Amino acid sequence: MKDIVCSCNEVERHEIEHAIKVKSAKNLNDIKRITGANTGCGKCRGYINDILAENTKTETKSVNPNSW
Numbered sequence: 001m002k003d004i005v006c007s008c009n010e011v012e013r014h015e016i017e018h019a020i021k022v023k024s025a026k027n028l029n030d031i032k033r034i035t036g037a038n039t040g041c042g043k044c045r046g047y048i049n050d051i052l053a054e055n056t057k058t059e060t061k062s063v064n065p066n067s068w
């Protein structure tokens with residue numbers, strides 16, 4: 001089953017995650033530009049922000065072992 005985030009533009013969750021992880025999207029505007037999501041009704045904004053938060057959180061969690 002497809003995990004559609006933005007039904008206006010049929011953008012799936014994995015496309016949003018790909019934009020964050022591979023194309024270095026950092027915010028909603030980057031996601032809009034790269035995937036086209038959230039360029040219609042705007043209803044999916046909260047969902048995209050959640051995905052952004054989840055995926056940027058894991059990055060900042062990583063600890064540099066040399067800092068111990």
Ligand code: FES
Nearest residue numbers: 006008040041042
């Ligand atoms: S659902 Fe994403 S812009 Fe409408």
